[in-house]
Amino acid sequence: MGPGPINADPRVLRALSAPLIGQYDPAMTQYMHETMQLYREVFATDNTATLLIDGTSRAGIEAVLVSLIKPGERVLVPIFGRFGHLLREIAERCGGEVHVIECPWGEVFQPEQIETAIRKVKPRLLALVQGDTSTTMCQPLAEIGAICRREDVLFYTDATASLAGNSLKTDEWGLDAVTAGLQKCLAGPSGSSPLTLSSRAVEVVHGRRHVEAGISSGRDRLTDPGARIRSNYFDLSMILDYWGELRLNHHTEATSMLYGARECARLLINEGMENAIDRHALHGQAMVEGLKGLGLEMFGDQAHRMHNVSAAVIPAGLEGEGLRRSMLEDFGIEIGTSFGPLHGKVWRFGVMGYNARRDTVLTTLAALEQTLRRGGISVVGGSGVGTALDFYSDQALRGHA
Amino acid sequence: MGPGPINADPRVLRALSAPLIGQYDPAMTQYMHETMQLYREVFATDNTATLLIDGTSRAGIEAVLVSLIKPGERVLVPIFGRFGHLLREIAERCGGEVHVIECPWGEVFQPEQIETAIRKVKPRLLALVQGDTSTTMCQPLAEIGAICRREDVLFYTDATASLAGNSLKTDEWGLDAVTAGLQKCLAGPSGSSPLTLSSRAVEVVHGRRHVEAGISSGRDRLTDPGARIRSNYFDLSMILDYWGELRLNHHTEATSMLYGARECARLLINEGMENAIDRHALHGQAMVEGLKGLGLEMFGDQAHRMHNVSAAVIPAGLEGEGLRRSMLEDFGIEIGTSFGPLHGKVWRFGVMGYNARRDTVLTTLAALEQTLRRGGISVVGGSGVGTALDFYSDQALRGHA
Incomplete structure (x- = not known):
């Protein structure tokens, strides 16, 4: 991811x-x-x-x-x-x-x-x-x-x-x-x-x-x-x-x-290019909503974000690489950092291709909640997954999912 | 091939x-x-x-x-x-x-x-x-x-x-x-x-x-x-x-x-590099013996031939590309021609990698015999496969196969 x-x-x-x-x-x-x-x-x-x-x-x-x-x-x-x-x-x-x-x-x-x-x-x-x-x-x-x-x-x-x-x-x-x-x-x-x-x-x-x-x-x-x-x-x-x-x-x-x-x-x-793009938009946004639900701040101009990748600012005082390692070692989920001026400043979440799915988004948010908590960050239980699920429900009502 | x-x-x-x-x-x-x-x-x-x-x-x-x-x-x-x-x-x-x-x-x-x-x-x-x-x-x-x-x-x-x-x-x-x-x-x-x-x-x-x-x-x-x-x-x-x-x-x-x-x-x-090279030498030479058995003349300095590829001169009067096409269409076997001065002058036979095997060599020779005959070339039945089999027997007696 x-x-x-x-x-x-x-x-x-x-x-x-x-x-x-x-x-x-x-x-x-x-x-x-x-x-x-x-x-x-x-x-x-x-x-x-x-x-x-x-x-x-x-x-x-x-x-x-x-x-x-x-x-x-x-x-x-x-x-x-x-x-x-x-x-x-x-x-x-x-x-x-x-x-x-x-x-x-x-x-x-x-x-x-x-x-x-x-x-x-x-x-x-x-x-x-x-x-x-x-x-x-x-x-x-x-x-x-x-x-x-x-x-x-x-x-x-x-x-x-x-x-x-x-x-x-x-x-x-x-x-x-x-x-x-x-x-x-x-x-x-x-x-x-x-x-x-x-x-x-x-x-x-x-x-x-x-x-x-x-x-x-x-x-x-x-x-x-x-x-x-x-x-x-x-x-x-x-x-x-x-x-x-x-x-x-x-x-x-x-x-x-x-x-x-x-x-x-x-x-x-077979899927249709427009459908594929809509799928990336839907699940990419669900990830962002979940990250915000976890209390994270998003990086960059959100109006011009790619559908398929988002960056969250690493909370002050947290060692970002340690959390990335825990995500990989404990949950088998890889997330990214970035390059140059953003190295160690943001985590990047990809929701793309075969991974642009509801289950991958929710699993990542659930694992991230656990990992943030063990990193000493105060997180409300279910805040990431819950926000993402609310977003999915809302989109379904609008006929987008 | x-x-x-x-x-x-x-x-x-x-x-x-x-x-x-x-x-x-x-x-x-x-x-x-x-x-x-x-x-x-x-x-x-x-x-x-x-x-x-x-x-x-x-x-x-x-x-x-x-x-x-x-x-x-x-x-x-x-x-x-x-x-x-x-x-x-x-x-x-x-x-x-x-x-x-x-x-x-x-x-x-x-x-x-x-x-x-x-x-x-x-x-x-x-x-x-x-x-x-x-x-x-x-x-x-x-x-x-x-x-x-x-x-x-x-x-x-x-x-x-x-x-x-x-x-x-x-x-x-x-x-x-x-x-x-x-x-x-x-x-x-x-x-x-x-x-x-x-x-x-x-x-x-x-x-x-x-x-x-x-x-x-x-x-x-x-x-x-x-x-x-x-x-x-x-x-x-x-x-x-x-x-x-x-x-x-x-x-x-x-x-x-x-x-x-x-x-x-x-x-x-796992096979051993020397064994792999010997395998290419054995089956490559069997192919050459078979081609000669079919009456074909080999191209180039045979003392310096790669083990894994050989070239036979296309017999005068035969349309080499037609035979290549028949080999592919009738037998599912691809053989090559060459480039530049050798284009249309020789056929090239590869005996390499997974294809460096006895069955692939013998099948190719059997198909080639049929294809040459239908191309109007006089071939003794079994002359290619027979020569190759004799070579294999001889090598086995010498402990090389």
């Missing part, structure tokens, strides 16, 4: 253990096509270029940044938590000239702030986290795509922590690139990164296309060597050829992780 | 579906330590720096090259097949000044040729494939480590296709970096890349250490920004901190693939 990775859905675990098939077996090609189509629905997009990167969510981020940023190009990264710093860091390593704006941890940006920065910096790319688990904030994106189109800026968002737990509309919002991971609201294991690219982004990537020596026929040589993508593994022009009609050999697809990623998407599409 | 990926061992598939645990759960830390120790045995090394890269075998290659090569440094890549071209290509993208020597496909290098090239080029790094599946050749490495030490060159080898099917002695041979994948003789799925680094290599990597913004305390800043590793995801200095005592956050470990990788190594260590 921390900020992820989470317990995977048992159906996803089962999918992982399916027998392997060859990477050019027609059945495998069919699985790859199905996976692409399923993720188009997850990302709410018609983008042909929708596929998996074989690596963790961070691999997806690096694939987009190294493929879209030519060394020397300007990149704007608005930072509202740890993962904004990560985008800056990766963009710098890709050779980008990175400009940042920052807002206090626990807040998000207004579209006007981003627009002003874009006009000043004139970047080629805006790289913006949607949900930053380090602060639990969810940056509104709906108005930013239009700004980017007006200013001719590519718009990339990292939706690792937010996708399927919060609304994300790739096409409607004008997102040019989105990446994610399985280990949060997608209810799977870390190790595969779903990704989608708009036709604008594909055009940039194709402009840097360079076919690998050893499988090249000698054609397809890039005329501008400076444009060559600095990574082979993350070269999206080659990865698009591998997933596309050419089926040109690149890496050997991680078959088991593909099975898992496909099952994650299949379960979400 | 192609050059990989292969059918995974069912015990590895089962391991993949184990429930997830948090990345800082003590149980997870213990799994990571066990995995490191198991791979030390697989790589025949005492290197502390032995771990997994979360990606396919190609990810391991790129992690080593981008972490060891500073832009502008000289790299020597002896090329004897497609995967030598891949090492060149990745090293170039890392900014290395890459020099190559080539030998005809189907042959390997003599140590003197490599020594002469090292003296001429004076590279910082020698990057050399051990087993190149494109040609089936296995480059002898035992004498090259000593040359590299004498000339103060780091020695990296890509053992993706060869490890556990052919002898590899990291410490004894003076290898500074070795990478692999699970999808060949390790009997697992693609998607995790075991890797080991000597203390010489670790020193180079640590010299380029740079802690990520957002989790950094402000110390640990690199004084020479040109030395900064160009990738975050493949930055071995950070990945070593993640797997090491510091346990500093980097990516979110791909838990399911870790379980799989651990099981692959556990099965090999």
